[in-house]
Amino acid sequence: MQKNIDKAYLLLKQLYGENSEFREGQLDAIEETLKNHRTLIVQKTGWGKSLVYFICTKILREQNRGVTLVVSPLLVLMENQIDAAKKLGLNCDALNSTTTDRRENIIQNMINDQLDLVLVTPRNII
Numbered sequence: 001m002q003k004n005i006d007k008a009y010l011l012l013k014q015l016y017g018e019n020s021e022f023r024e025g026q027l028d029a030i031e032e033t034l035k036n037h038r039t040l041i042v043q044k045t046g047w048g049k050s051l052v053y054f055i056c057t058k059i060l061r062e063q064n065r066g067v068t069l070v071v072s073p074l075l076v077l078m079e080n081q082i083d084a085a086k087k088l089g090l091n092c093d094a095l096n097s098t099t100t101d102r103r104e105n106i107i108q109n110m111i112n113d114q115l116d117l118v119l120v121t122p123r124n125i126i
Contacts, residue, residue, distance in 0.1 A: 004034045004059055011055050015087060023048050030055055054085050054117070061090070061116045068117045078119045085117055092117035 008030050012020050022030075025041075026048055033039045033056045041049050050070075057068040072078065078094045085092045093099070093106050093115055109115045 001031065001035070005031065007059050007062075008055050011058055011088060012051070015051075015084075026052055030059075034059060050081050050084060054088050054090060057085070057090055057117045058088050067110050067113070067115050070117065070119050071122055072119055073122055075121055078121075081119055090116040092119065094119040096121040 005027070008022075008027065012022060025043070029039055029041050029052045033052070041052060043049055053068065053070050060066075060068065070081075072081075075096050075098070078096060082092050082094060091114065093102075093109065095103060095106055095118060099106065106115070106118065110118060
């Protein structure tokens with residue numbers, strides 16, 4: 001587990017600089033998720049939930065684990081989240097009302113293990 005924690009700090013510093021630190025609860029959420037524990041994160045906007053998802057995804061994909069699905073009703077933030085995830089080298093996409101013309105392609109990319117992370121609005125899950 002220490003290797004995962006060290007990697008999480010490395011990724012944080014890669015994104016935000018050498019002096020960056022996790023906010024209270026972020027590293028705990030990362031650790032629990034990486035231990036395969038069910039993890040629910042309920043925090044205010046701006047706390048850094050996306051950072052937790054992205055770091056977990058990066059570490060899990062390096063362990064040859066499958067795609068991460070993030071369910072979010074915040075369609076307006078998805079483009080920014082995708083841009084942030086790409087800064088960690090994650091291959092990601094979104095399934096929402098603006099990507100209906102690419103839906104089958106995105107799903108095929110998931111099946112082919114070509115995506116690390118997919119952001120999904122709740123109405124697009126089914």
